[in-house]
Amino acid sequence: MATHKILVIDDSKVIRSRVRDMLPKGNFEVLEAKDGLEGLNLVRQERPNLIMLDFLLPRMSGWEVYQHIEEEHELRLIPLVVMSGRKEEVTEKISEPFEFFEFIEKPFEQKQLVEAIKSAMIKIKRKPPLVTSRSSVPDGYASSTENSADIQALQEKIIAMQQEIDQLKKQMTQIITIIKQKLK
Incomplete structure (x- = not known):
């Protein structure tokens, strides 16, 4: 009898x-x-023990699936292995190091x-849970559901801003590399 459910999301039957x-x-x-x-529907229905996610998919990209998983408290703590034939496709959206999922x-x-x-099983243990309830916010800060929603919205903005910062850092590194090559 199988003890672990692994969901493989890939448009290639061979993979x-x-x-x-x-x-x-x-x-x-x-x-x-x-x-x-x-x-994404199977992730929500089956709650697998591990997700293997191709990044280039029809109907909804792997990037979009990843974003939906990250937004849902119950799903974001499922270990994840992102797969792609070209790593740069992933790093365009998610900068390295891949802290909470594994890439293959x-x-x-x-x-x-x-x-x-x-590695994915180890990395997911370090991932902090989403702050969504009053119990995880200090007293005096969340007196209503509205405040919790505001906090959640701010956290999402922080995550988006961090992703933008990481992307800018990557671009800056590329620019510096090009400048150094031109100066040689």
């Missing part, structure tokens, strides 16, 4: 089958989704897959 074949037999129930929308570049071998899963 979905490959992941299924690489996992130890009997320990995993592998759920499959062929596009982002189907994948396609194509990958069984050993790389197992290491990515282990």
Whole structure:
């Protein structure tokens, strides 16, 4: 009997089958989704123990699926392995280091897959939960649901701003690299 549910969200049947074949037999129930929308629905319905998410998907991109997962308290603490054939597709949206999820570049071998899963399980333990209730806010700051909603909105803005800052840092590094190359 399977003890862990792994959801593989990838438009390639080959990748979905490959992941299924690489996992130890009997320990995993592998759920499959062929596009982002189907994948997000399965995440919400099945609450898998691990999500393997391709970044380029039809109907809803992996980036959009990732954003929805991050916004939902129950989902954001599910270990995540992001997959892509080109790492730069991921780093355009999410700057490195990937602190709370693991990245694996396609194509990958069984050993790389197992290491990515282990790493994702470790990284997710460091992820802070969303602050959504009065119990997680000091007294005097949240006297109503409206204040909690305001706090949540501010936290989301902070996350978005941090992502923008990280992207600007990346761009600045690229500019400095180009300038250094021109000065040689």
